[in-house]
Amino acid sequence: xxxxxxxCQVVASVNEDRxxxxxxxxxxxAIADGLAELVAQVAxxxxxxxxxxGGPGGTLGTDGGRVLEALRATDGAGAVVLADLGSSLLSVRxxxxxxxxxxxxxxVLADAPLVEGAIAAGVTASTGASLADxxxxxxxxxxxxxL
Amino acid sequence: MSPSSELTLxxxxxxxxxxxxxxxxxxxxxxxxxxTIEVHANGRGANxxxxxxxxxxxxxxxxxxxxxxxxxxxxxxxxxxxxxxAGLS
Numbered sequence: 001x002x003x004x005x006x007x008c009q010v011v012a013s014v015n016e017d018r019x020x021x022x023x024x025x026x027x028x029x030a031i032a033d034g035l036a037e038l039v040a041q042v043a044x045x046x047x048x049x050x051x052x053x054g055g056p057g058g059t060l061g062t063d064g065g066r067v068l069e070a071l072r073a074t075d076g077a078g079a080v081v082l083a084d085l086g087s088s089l090l091s092v093r094x095x096x097x098x099x100x101x102x103x104x105x106x107x108v109l110a111d112a113p114l115v116e117g118a119i120a121a122g123v124t125a126s127t128g129a130s131l132a133d134x135x136x137x138x139x140x141x142x143x144x145x146x147l
Numbered sequence: 148m149s150p151s152s153e154l155t156l157x158x159x160x161x162x163x164x165x166x167x168x169x170x171x172x173x174x175x176x177x178x179x180x181x182x183t184i185e186v187h188a189n190g191r192g193a194n195x196x197x198x199x200x201x202x203x204x205x206x207x208x209x210x211x212x213x214x215x216x217x218x219x220x221x222x223x224x225x226x227x228x229x230x231x232x233a234g235l236s
Contacts, residue, residue, distance in 0.1 A: 042171040042198065116199055123171050123198040127178040144199040 021048035025083040029053035043122030068095040078106035078131040110138035157229040165206035182218030
Protein backbone atom coordinates (compact mmCIF):
# COMPACT_ATOMS: atom_id res chain seq x y z
CA UNK A 1 0.00 0.00 0.00
CA UNK A 2 2.64 2.50 1.06
CA UNK A 3 4.60 1.66 -2.07
CA UNK A 4 1.59 2.45 -4.29
CA UNK A 5 1.22 5.90 -2.79
CA UNK A 6 4.86 6.78 -3.34
CA UNK A 7 4.58 5.68 -6.96
CA CYS A 8 1.50 7.89 -7.53
CA GLN A 9 3.32 10.95 -6.26
CA VAL A 10 6.22 10.40 -8.62
CA VAL A 11 3.91 10.01 -11.63
CA ALA A 12 2.03 13.20 -10.75
CA SER A 13 5.16 15.29 -10.50
CA VAL A 14 6.53 13.90 -13.77
CA ASN A 15 3.24 14.65 -15.52
CA GLU A 16 3.27 18.28 -14.48
CA ASP A 17 6.43 18.81 -16.44
CA ARG A 18 5.70 16.42 -19.26
CA UNK A 19 2.72 18.04 -20.99
CA UNK A 20 3.22 20.97 -23.31
CA UNK A 21 0.74 23.75 -22.54
CA UNK A 22 -1.28 26.17 -24.67
CA UNK A 23 -1.64 29.93 -24.64
CA UNK A 24 -4.73 31.33 -26.36
CA UNK A 25 -4.68 35.01 -27.38
CA UNK A 26 -7.81 36.63 -28.79
CA UNK A 27 -9.32 40.09 -29.20
CA UNK A 28 -12.24 38.78 -27.18
CA UNK A 29 -12.06 37.38 -23.64
CA ALA A 30 -15.20 35.37 -24.40
CA ILE A 31 -13.55 33.72 -27.41
CA ALA A 32 -10.34 32.92 -25.51
CA ASP A 33 -12.12 31.56 -22.44
CA GLY A 34 -14.75 29.65 -24.42
CA LEU A 35 -12.09 28.05 -26.59
CA ALA A 36 -10.06 27.09 -23.51
CA GLU A 37 -13.17 25.39 -22.12
CA LEU A 38 -13.74 23.49 -25.39
CA VAL A 39 -10.10 22.39 -25.67
CA ALA A 40 -10.10 21.23 -22.05
CA GLN A 41 -13.12 19.04 -22.74
CA VAL A 42 -11.51 17.34 -25.74
CA ALA A 43 -7.91 17.24 -24.49
CA UNK A 44 -8.61 16.36 -20.86
CA UNK A 45 -7.23 17.83 -17.65
CA UNK A 46 -3.48 17.35 -18.14
CA UNK A 47 -2.84 20.18 -20.59
CA UNK A 48 -2.39 23.61 -19.00
CA UNK A 49 -4.21 26.35 -20.93
CA UNK A 50 -3.58 30.03 -20.27
CA UNK A 51 -5.69 32.72 -21.92
CA UNK A 52 -5.13 36.38 -22.71
CA UNK A 53 -8.37 37.67 -24.17
CA GLY A 54 -9.55 41.22 -24.80
CA GLY A 55 -8.05 44.64 -24.27
CA PRO A 56 -7.55 46.67 -21.08
CA GLY A 57 -10.73 47.13 -19.04
CA GLY A 58 -12.69 44.36 -20.71
CA THR A 59 -12.77 45.97 -24.16
CA LEU A 60 -12.30 44.09 -27.42
CA GLY A 61 -8.63 44.27 -28.34
CA THR A 62 -5.29 43.06 -27.10
CA ASP A 63 -3.44 43.83 -23.89
CA GLY A 64 0.32 43.43 -24.30
CA GLY A 65 0.88 43.23 -20.55
CA ARG A 66 -1.60 40.42 -20.17
CA VAL A 67 -0.11 38.55 -23.13
CA LEU A 68 3.34 38.81 -21.53
CA GLU A 69 1.93 37.57 -18.22
CA ALA A 70 0.32 34.61 -19.99
CA LEU A 71 3.60 33.64 -21.66
CA ARG A 72 5.42 33.90 -18.33
CA ALA A 73 2.78 31.68 -16.71
CA THR A 74 3.73 28.71 -18.90
CA ASP A 75 5.90 26.05 -17.29
CA GLY A 76 8.96 24.00 -18.08
CA ALA A 77 7.54 21.70 -20.75
CA GLY A 78 6.91 24.68 -23.00
CA ALA A 79 3.82 26.04 -24.70
CA VAL A 80 2.31 26.64 -28.10
CA VAL A 81 0.64 30.01 -28.61
CA LEU A 82 -2.46 30.35 -30.77
CA ALA A 83 -3.61 33.85 -31.64
CA ASP A 84 -6.64 35.05 -33.58
CA LEU A 85 -5.92 38.04 -35.81
CA GLY A 86 -3.50 40.85 -36.63
CA SER A 87 -2.60 42.68 -33.47
CA SER A 88 -2.93 39.55 -31.33
CA LEU A 89 0.03 38.14 -33.23
CA LEU A 90 1.92 41.42 -32.95
CA SER A 91 1.33 41.41 -29.18
CA VAL A 92 2.67 37.88 -28.91
CA ARG A 93 5.76 38.77 -30.92
CA UNK A 94 6.37 41.84 -28.76
CA UNK A 95 5.91 39.79 -25.57
CA UNK A 96 8.28 37.07 -26.81
CA UNK A 97 10.94 39.76 -27.23
CA UNK A 98 10.57 40.64 -23.53
CA UNK A 99 11.31 37.11 -22.37
CA UNK A 100 14.74 35.76 -21.57
CA UNK A 101 16.19 33.58 -24.37
CA UNK A 102 15.71 30.57 -22.06
CA UNK A 103 11.99 31.35 -21.64
CA UNK A 104 11.47 32.23 -25.29
CA UNK A 105 13.01 29.05 -26.67
CA UNK A 106 10.30 26.88 -25.14
CA UNK A 107 7.42 28.93 -26.57
CA VAL A 108 6.26 28.53 -30.18
CA LEU A 109 3.81 30.86 -31.93
CA ALA A 110 1.79 28.63 -34.29
CA ASP A 111 0.67 29.76 -37.73
CA ALA A 112 -2.73 28.10 -37.46
CA PRO A 113 -6.48 28.76 -37.41
CA LEU A 114 -7.44 29.50 -33.81
CA VAL A 115 -10.17 26.95 -33.02
CA GLU A 116 -8.93 24.00 -35.07
CA GLY A 117 -5.32 24.72 -34.19
CA ALA A 118 -6.05 24.82 -30.47
CA ILE A 119 -8.04 21.58 -30.55
CA ALA A 120 -5.35 19.78 -32.55
CA ALA A 121 -2.55 21.15 -30.38
CA GLY A 122 -4.41 20.40 -27.14
CA VAL A 123 -5.13 16.77 -28.00
CA THR A 124 -1.60 16.24 -29.29
CA ALA A 125 -0.18 17.78 -26.10
CA SER A 126 -2.38 15.42 -24.06
CA THR A 127 -0.56 12.44 -25.60
CA GLY A 128 2.71 13.69 -24.09
CA ALA A 129 4.04 14.90 -27.47
CA SER A 130 7.04 17.24 -27.76
CA LEU A 131 6.79 21.00 -28.20
CA ALA A 132 7.70 20.67 -31.89
CA ASP A 133 5.05 17.98 -32.47
CA UNK A 134 2.35 20.00 -30.71
CA UNK A 135 3.19 23.06 -32.82
CA UNK A 136 3.17 20.91 -35.97
CA UNK A 137 -0.27 19.52 -35.06
CA UNK A 138 -1.60 23.07 -34.74
CA UNK A 139 -0.19 24.04 -38.13
CA UNK A 140 -1.51 20.87 -39.79
CA UNK A 141 -4.98 22.20 -38.98
CA UNK A 142 -4.60 24.48 -42.00
CA UNK A 143 -4.73 21.43 -44.28
CA UNK A 144 -7.70 19.58 -42.80
CA UNK A 145 -10.84 20.30 -44.81
CA UNK A 146 -14.19 20.63 -43.08
CA LEU A 147 -16.57 19.36 -45.76
CA MET B 148 7.37 -10.11 -34.81
CA SER B 149 6.48 -9.19 -38.39
CA PRO B 150 4.28 -6.19 -39.17
CA SER B 151 0.64 -7.05 -39.74
CA SER B 152 -2.57 -5.53 -41.02
CA GLU B 153 -5.70 -5.74 -38.96
CA LEU B 154 -9.29 -4.67 -39.43
CA THR B 155 -12.20 -4.70 -37.05
CA LEU B 156 -15.73 -3.33 -37.09
CA UNK B 157 -17.26 -1.79 -34.00
CA UNK B 158 -20.47 0.14 -33.40
CA UNK B 159 -20.61 3.27 -31.26
CA UNK B 160 -23.05 3.00 -28.35
CA UNK B 161 -26.42 4.50 -29.38
CA UNK B 162 -26.09 7.45 -27.04
CA UNK B 163 -22.45 8.42 -27.65
CA UNK B 164 -21.13 10.34 -30.65
CA UNK B 165 -17.43 10.38 -31.50
CA UNK B 166 -17.22 14.08 -30.63
CA UNK B 167 -15.44 16.18 -28.00
CA UNK B 168 -14.36 14.13 -24.98
CA UNK B 169 -14.84 10.66 -26.53
CA UNK B 170 -12.98 11.73 -29.67
CA UNK B 171 -10.11 13.06 -27.57
CA UNK B 172 -9.91 9.81 -25.62
CA UNK B 173 -9.92 7.83 -28.88
CA UNK B 174 -7.09 9.88 -30.42
CA UNK B 175 -5.00 9.70 -27.23
CA UNK B 176 -5.35 5.92 -27.22
CA UNK B 177 -4.49 5.71 -30.94
CA UNK B 178 -1.40 7.88 -30.43
CA UNK B 179 0.03 5.34 -27.98
CA UNK B 180 0.58 2.84 -30.83
CA UNK B 181 3.25 2.97 -33.51
CA UNK B 182 0.92 1.39 -36.10
CA THR B 183 -0.71 3.47 -38.83
CA ILE B 184 -4.40 3.47 -37.88
CA GLU B 185 -7.40 4.54 -39.95
CA VAL B 186 -11.07 4.82 -39.17
CA HIS B 187 -13.80 4.69 -41.80
CA ALA B 188 -17.37 5.75 -41.14
CA ASN B 189 -20.11 7.45 -43.13
CA GLY B 190 -18.11 6.95 -46.33
CA ARG B 191 -15.18 8.98 -45.00
CA GLY B 192 -11.77 7.96 -43.78
CA ALA B 193 -9.70 9.50 -41.01
CA ASN B 194 -6.25 9.13 -39.51
CA UNK B 195 -7.01 7.84 -36.00
CA UNK B 196 -4.24 10.01 -34.56
CA UNK B 197 -5.70 13.27 -35.94
CA UNK B 198 -8.42 14.78 -33.76
CA UNK B 199 -9.62 17.07 -36.56
CA UNK B 200 -10.01 14.16 -38.97
CA UNK B 201 -11.80 12.06 -36.34
CA UNK B 202 -14.18 14.92 -35.55
CA UNK B 203 -14.69 15.33 -39.30
CA UNK B 204 -16.17 11.83 -39.55
CA UNK B 205 -19.31 13.15 -37.89
CA UNK B 206 -19.86 9.73 -36.31
CA UNK B 207 -23.06 9.90 -34.27
CA UNK B 208 -24.20 7.30 -31.73
CA UNK B 209 -24.88 3.91 -33.30
CA UNK B 210 -22.53 4.48 -36.25
CA UNK B 211 -20.43 1.51 -37.32
CA UNK B 212 -16.70 2.27 -37.42
CA UNK B 213 -14.20 0.28 -39.44
CA UNK B 214 -10.86 0.50 -37.65
CA UNK B 215 -7.85 -0.71 -39.61
CA UNK B 216 -4.20 -0.68 -38.65
CA UNK B 217 -0.91 -1.75 -40.08
CA UNK B 218 2.41 -2.07 -38.29
CA UNK B 219 3.99 -4.06 -35.51
CA UNK B 220 1.35 -3.35 -32.87
CA UNK B 221 -1.61 -3.31 -35.30
CA UNK B 222 -3.46 -6.17 -33.61
CA UNK B 223 -3.19 -4.59 -30.15
CA UNK B 224 -4.21 -1.21 -31.59
CA UNK B 225 -7.44 -2.34 -33.22
CA UNK B 226 -8.34 -4.49 -30.20
CA UNK B 227 -7.84 -1.66 -27.73
CA UNK B 228 -9.56 0.97 -29.86
CA UNK B 229 -12.55 -1.27 -30.56
CA UNK B 230 -12.85 -1.99 -26.86
CA UNK B 231 -12.62 1.74 -26.07
CA UNK B 232 -15.36 2.58 -28.61
CA ALA B 233 -17.67 -0.16 -27.37
CA GLY B 234 -17.19 1.01 -23.80
CA LEU B 235 -17.78 4.74 -24.36
CA SER B 236 -20.43 6.29 -22.18
